[in-house]
Amino acid sequence: LYPSGSSTYTNNRFQDRFEAVNVYYHIDTMMRYINETLGCVVGPYQYATGVRFDPHGLNGADNSYYLTSSGRLSFGEGGVDDSEDADVIIHELGHGLHDWITGGSLSQVNGLSEGLGDFFATSYDRSLGHWGPGNPQYNWVFNWDGHNPFWSGRSTAYGASYPGGLTGSIHTDGQIWATCLMRIYDKIGREKIDKAVIEGLASTGSNTNQNAAANAVFQAALNMGYNVDDLTDMRDEFIATGYTIPSIPTGVADASDTETTQPARAFFAAPNPFTQSTRLHYSVSARGGAAVDVAIYNVAGQRVKTIARGHRVAGSYDTSWDGRDESGAQVRSGVYFYRASIDGRQNVARLVHMR
Ligand SMILES: [Ca+2]
Ligand SMILES: [Ca+2]
Ligand SMILES: [Ca+2]
Ligand SMILES: [Zn+2]
Incomplete structure (x- = not known):
């Protein structure tokens, strides 16, 4: 599609080739991280090859989406080209991940899938270390596509709590879920929260609300042998957000006992x-x-x-x-x-x- 006569990469954002490479790079990086680094086997069920995408889809609309029927991602070009922004790419991939780990039972109750996409995008972004907690950009979702005159983007410093702060709009309400998960990220680290989210949501279905999702993530962390310090951090943030989480069972080892042991993979x-x-x-x-x-x-x-x-x-x-x-x-x-x-x-x- 985009032949190149040289091995030097010199494309800029005004060349369509840039978006094709940018989407490929970020999907490839995320899928390798999830499957190889985290050890969670996740991929499309709609076809047996790698993730399929169109970097210039939707006839130029300022929108992007993941389609469960085809398992494909499509990116529009309105305002700022969507596929110039890693946050947009990973948000849409997040819907795909949600669909794939649940075997076709992605939930949008309380905007769960929107919040999940915002979380994965922000988790990746934060791991790059470009912004510190003092910068507003630290919490922005869609730093490049939004937070500009085209549209205002979203945030993982969203103040509403659950369930009183729900508005009924999935993109707005998803920020409650993403904000909570990013606060846990800051306490226990990227790999632990990402893995608990993926393993936990794999046991959820199409009617799962934010509270049930939080419980599934917490249960996955328990099943994988997370230590008491991590479980306490997770539980504290879930409860601060408004979710109802049971106490940590007695008998779970404290941090010093499990620091060197691998979490058991039960399934x-x-x-x-x-x-x-x-x-x-x-x-x-x-x-x-x-x-x-x-x-x-x-x-x-x-x-x-x-x-x-x-x-x-x-x-x-x-x-x-x-x-x-x-x-x-x-x-x-x-x-x-x-x-x-x-x-x-x-x-x-x-x-x-x-x-
Ligand atoms: Ca462009
Ligand atoms: Ca756009
Ligand atoms: Ca971001
Ligand atoms: Zn979305």
Whole structure:
């Protein structure tokens, strides 16, 4: 699309090639960070390749979007070109991440997905260290596309609390969620809050409100073995925002005990992608055991193979899937979902089967 005669990159923002490279760079950076640095296997279920996007879509409108039907991102060019701003790119990618980790059940209740996009954009931006807490830009969302005569942008220094401060406008209300998560970022650091958000929201659905999302994120942090200091910081900020969060269970180790241990990963498949077979891990933590339903689904949402079903005692489980359906036939290569419902809690992981 944009051939170059030289290996020197000399494009500026007035050349369309700049936006194509800028979007590619930021999507690639974020997807590598999530999949490789954080170890969360996340990617589109609508197709088996990398994230697809159009850097000059929407016939020039001042808007951008992620489409759940196609799994693609599209960026408009009104005002400042949207794809010149990493905040816009990562905000839209945030909707994609939300869709992919929930297996197609992204929630916009209380503007949850808008707030999630603003959070991922600001988390990335803040990690670059361009602005200090004393600069207003530290909290801005859409520093380049907005906060200018075209439009006012958004902020993660939003003062409203939950639920009294909700307005009913998703883009406005999402700022309550993003502001709370960025306050946690400042206390426990980027990787811990990003990972808890991704792992936590993976167990949510299309009706999840901000309060339920906060509880899912907190539960994920507990499941991954975050220490008492981190859990206390998270809980304090959630409660200060207005969410209702249970106490930290007694018996959770304090910081000095867990500083050197890796958080346990209770739910995952490996290898992934796989060719012959993949091992499926899940665990039951309730003392009295739990009702489990573990199965493989295709991208159309159809159950391909039941792995385990019924009551299981507390413990870690290790099983496998050989890429065959209920009748024993080899399934086609492509994207599948490993889903485990454990006492009604949904865990979803994306699997890529290659033959
Ligand atoms: Ca441009
Ligand atoms: Ca714009
Ligand atoms: Ca920003
Ligand atoms: Zn959005």
